[in-house]
Amino acid sequence: xxxxxxxxxxxxxxxxxxxxxxxxxxxxxxxxxxxxxxxxxxxxxxxxxxxxxxxxxxxxxxxxxxxxxxxxxxxxxxxxxxxxxxxxxxxxxxxxxxx
Amino acid sequence: xxxxxxxxxxxxxxxxxxxxxxxxxxxxxxxxxxxxxxxxxxxxxxxxxxxxxxxxxxxxxxxxxxxxxxxxxxxxxxxxxxxxxxxxxxxxxxxxxxxxxxxxxxxxxxxxxxxxxxxxxxxxxxxxxxxxxxxxxxxxxxxxxxxxxxxxxxxxxxxxxxxxxxxxxxxxxxxxxxxxxxxxxxxxxxxxxxxxxxxxxxxx
Numbered sequence: 001x002x003x004x005x006x007x008x009x010x011x012x013x014x015x016x017x018x019x020x021x022x023x024x025x026x027x028x029x030x031x032x033x034x035x036x037x038x039x040x041x042x043x044x045x046x047x048x049x050x051x052x053x054x055x056x057x058x059x060x061x062x063x064x065x066x067x068x069x070x071x072x073x074x075x076x077x078x079x080x081x082x083x084x085x086x087x088x089x090x091x092x093x094x095x096x097x098x099x
Numbered sequence: 100x101x102x103x104x105x106x107x108x109x110x111x112x113x114x115x116x117x118x119x120x121x122x123x124x125x126x127x128x129x130x131x132x133x134x135x136x137x138x139x140x141x142x143x144x145x146x147x148x149x150x151x152x153x154x155x156x157x158x159x160x161x162x163x164x165x166x167x168x169x170x171x172x173x174x175x176x177x178x179x180x181x182x183x184x185x186x187x188x189x190x191x192x193x194x195x196x197x198x199x200x201x202x203x204x205x206x207x208x209x210x211x212x213x214x215x216x217x218x219x220x221x222x223x224x225x226x227x228x229x230x231x232x233x234x235x236x237x238x239x240x241x242x243x244x245x246x247x248x249x250x251x252x253x254x255x256x257x258x259x260x261x262x263x264x265x266x267x268x269x270x271x272x273x274x275x276x277x278x279x280x281x282x283x284x285x286x287x288x289x290x291x292x293x294x295x296x297x298x299x300x301x302x303x
Contacts, residue, residue, distance in 0.1 A: 001153060001210075002193045002230060002270025002302035004168060005278065009191060009268070010300050012283035014174035018290055022300035028148040032169045036176035046231030046303055048194075049248075052239040058248055062299070066183050066258065069297055076173025094149050096156055099232050 002045070007033030021069035023048055023061070025090075027078050037073055039065045040080045044090040045099070050083075057083075161208045162273035179297055181259070186296035188253075189262035191286065193270030194236065194243035194303045195228035203227040204269035212277035214286055217265040221246060229271045231303045243303045262295045270302055 003026045013020050014036045024030040024038045025045060041061055043050060050057035064081045073079070092098035142151035150167065157165045179186060195204045197215045204227045205211035217224070224240040226233045231243070241248045246265055253261045266286045272278050290298060 001157065001272065004275070005193045005268060005270040005272050006191075006300045006302040008168060008275055008278055009193075009283050009286070010298075011170070011174040012279065013191075013287050013290065013298050013300075014177065016284075016287035016291060017177050018287065018298050019177045019179045019296060020298045020300060023302060025302065026149050026153075028146070028150045029153070029167070032146070032150060032167050034170045034173040036174045046233070046236050047242050048301055048303055049242050049245055052235060052242055055241070055248070058241055058245060059252075062245060062248055062252070063257070065299060066188070066297075069299075070179050070183050072178075073176065075176040077176075094152065096152060099230070 003029040004033055007035045007038070010035035010038075019069065021065050023065060024078065027080075030078055034076050036075045036077075037069065038078045039068055040078055041083045042090060043083060043085055045093050047089075157273060162210075165273040168275050181296060183258055183297070184256060185259040187260050187262050187294055188249060188258045188297045188299060189290055189293065189295040190244070190246055190249055190265040190299055190301065191268070191290075192244040192265070192301045192303075193268045194231075194240075194301070195226050195233070195269035196224050196240065196244040196246075196265075196267040197227065199223055199225065208273075210272040210274065211269045212272050212275075212282050213268075214282050215267045216289075217246065217267050219246070219250065219261045219263050219265060221265075228269050228303060236303075243301065245301060249299075259296070262290070262293045264289065264293055266290070 003024050006022050007030055010020050010022050022038045024040050027040050030038050049061045068079050143155045146154050201215050206229045236243045249261050252258045
């Protein structure tokens with residue numbers, strides 16, 4: 001549900017004419033809310049930017065988001081940043097078998 | 100850095116269990132966490148992918164009247180008006196981050212639409228959330244609330260500067276109206292008052 005909350009907040013900020021960029025782990029929820037610009041990262045819930053302690057990967061995710069924020073995209077764009085996860089934690093979370 | 104008045108809603112609510120079991124007759128139990136079991140819930144065919152899974156799950160175990168907020172049109176996009184290396188960037192997260200001395204977010208079935216204001220130089224980030232493995236994230240809060248990471252980016256010149264305040268929500272908010280009518284607009288006004296060029300929103 002965090003994905004919806006982030007999208008709703010982003011819509012509000014967009015309405016206040018703030019430049020925004022968000023991360024999403026679930027594009028099918030973000031497509032319901034349609035914020036102005038979102039970046040898809042296929043990471044598990046609770047590990048949005050990457051594994052605990054992996055500072056290099058966390059930085060790459062944020063760097064990519066900031067780069068997309070500076071780019072030209074039509075409103076409602078979801079950019080797939082191409083990050084994936086090495087084990088099945090995310091898939092099990094998506095089936096409600098893990099948290 | 101001085102702490103502004105907190106904006107809180109419902110912090111006096113009793114703390115509830117995490118994803119309490121509401122087992123339907125004949126429902127299979129599936130291990131979903133170290134702390135609880137939930138019934139296997141068929142995804143709603145009304146929504147695609149995990150949107151259907153989450154919709155059915157929340158309605159079954161926590162908030163029976165839950166509905167996704169669905170919009171026909173995207174919100175308008177405002178372009179960044181200066182290079183990212185010169186921009187003032189603010190963090191808004193939904194990981195349930197708060198500081199020692201601030202109230203933890205409610206973990207009840209009704210969610211918690213309140214927010215906490217976190218100074219940019221805060222070091223001791225605490226986390227409270229019903230929807231993810233919080234003890235794991237406590238080992239490295241940057242994985243869900245990258246305030247320290249953004250400080251490093253500012254120090255290295257990768258962004259212009261970090262805004263003086265970050266804003267923290269707890270993303271489990273099944274009734275979104277208070278978020279839309281109260282907390283969200285209030286934070287938007289504060290972000291504008293903070294002179295923010297770009298808002299980075301991070302879910303969990």
